[in-house]
Amino acid sequence: MEGKRQNPETYYLAVLFITAIAAIFYGILWTSKTIDYEAVIQQNIPGVTSIEKMIGAQRAYQVDAAGKKYYAVCDSAVGYQSRIEAMTIVNQEGLVEKVIITQQGETPIFFERLYTRKLFDQFKNLSVKEPVYLGGASGYSGYLNERQTNNYIDRVTGSTVSSHAVAEAVNKGTAYIASKCFNTRWSNPYDGYQFNxxxxxxxxxxxxxxxxxxxxxxxxxxxxxxxxxxxxxxxxxxxxxxxxxxxxxxxxxxxxxxxxxxxxxxxxxxxxxxxxxxxxxxxxxxxxxxxxxxxxxxxxxKSLGISPQVTKKLKLAAPTILWVAIMLGTFLGDYGTLDYQPF
Structure with missing residues (x-):
């Protein structure tokens, strides 16, 4: 008995699925960006004379520049739709000099708010000897609440999740520098459960x-x-x-x-x-x-009275658009630009 013949739509969907998965893995394995962290340090600390990788699995560096000592540490946290990696530069007094984002894949229009509303400027001169809390983010881990401290930043309205991820990444890094270089340990408030x-x-x-x-x-x-x-x-x-x-x-x-x-x-x-x-x-x-x-x-x-055959073809539109989105994300090297609703 002859087996049941698959219809063309099934083959079409199979091709979309296989090529989409292949594109995603290609994007992950072969097109990921390599970050030159030492170059980032040199661009953000004037007069660098030496950069030494600190011992351990943490991506952290000791930097000598213009007769002063600095520390640079990288860590990351997951934002709304991507992992955000931040490099935090700390001076020899244990104060934050600068926070630089080295990798992220958030929706551009929302992440750009962090720059236009100067979220990163708020980290300047905050201490690594205690956590950096997040103001205005009730229900999120690391929330400032009524704590009596000046070591905090305010979240950016409309980009709270990304603001929280940046603050969490910075705290992970500063906790490491505090323990390794300033003999100070503190409990990271971003490790707590958040439920708002x-x-x-x-x-x-x-x-x-x-x-x-x-x-x-x-x-x-x-x-x-x-x-x-x-x-x-x-x-x-x-x-x-x-x-x-x-x-x-x-x-x-x-x-x-x-x-x-x-x-x-x-x-x-x-x-x-x-x-x-x-x-x-x-x-x-x-x-x-x-x-x-x-x-x-x-x-x-009222119903347009579209025939079942046409309806069947139109149902292929959603997976086709999703396939196009995946291909564009792979081509652009940034899936965060595709804030597309697939369902």
Missing amino acids: RQDLAMMMIYIIALATAFIKKLVRLRIWILLASFGIMGFFVKKFVAASNLFSLITLQIPGLTNLGWYVLIGGTLGFIVLLGKNIYCAWICPFGAAQEVINKAAGF
């Missing part, structure tokens, strides 16, 4: 969406659930699943378990698909999809 109101609200939306898979009567409340998702995910939480999030997952740029919100967003979305075989995120959570459906119902648009 936005994370709680997002978790509630995911629980309600999960309930719709088992409680069919909730379909009657669909329009209200969509409105809640639109308001909470789009305006309060301000987080959604983008292609760059998936790329960061594939490339293992994953935050620690202390970042519970990230695991709710990404783990919950993919978990629904794997465990239930349903894309619940797209149907019940996505703020863009919710806005489209609510507008469609409010406007009273």
Whole structure:
């Protein structure tokens, strides 16, 4: 008996999948940028006469320049969609001279805010002998809260996650320099769990969406659930699943378990698909999809009567656009520029 013949769409999707995975691994293994850290040090410390790598696994250097001693240390933390690496330069008094970002793949428009709003200038003259806290970031690890200290920076509104990642990376580095060079040890506040109101609200939306898979009567409340998702995910939480999030997952740029919100967003979305075989995120959570459906119902648009054959072809548009996004990310060498919503 002749086996069942696969339709062309199946072969097409298989080709997209295989070439996309190949492109991602090519981007990871062969096009990654090599950083000349000693050159970065020379560009940011005037009059360098010697640079000596400090003993240990940490990327840290002792620098002599113009009769003074400096220390340069690199460490990283995961931001909204990428790992952010920061080099912190410390003077011989134990004060931060400068913070330089050596690698990052955040969405450009959001990360640029850190420069335009002078986040990095705030690190100047902060001490490595205590943590650098983050002001205005309630619910995040490292939050200043009511601590009586001047050793803090203020987060950049609209780029809180990236601000937090930079502060965390700097703290990892300064903790190392403090212990190795200034005989000072302190507990890193960024190692604590963070759980804020936005994370709680997002978790509630995911629980309600999960309930719709088992409680069919909730379909009657669909329009209200969509409105809640639109308001909470789009305006309060301000987080959604983008292609760059998936790329960061594939490339293992994953935050620690202390970042519970990230695991709710990404783990919950993919978990629904794997465990239930349903894309619940797209149907019940996505703020863009919710806005489209609510507008469609409010406007009273009627079905266009598109044939099943045409509908079947149109369903190939989403994976095709995602494939194009992956190829562009590989070509540009920066998946962070592709803040594209794949669902």
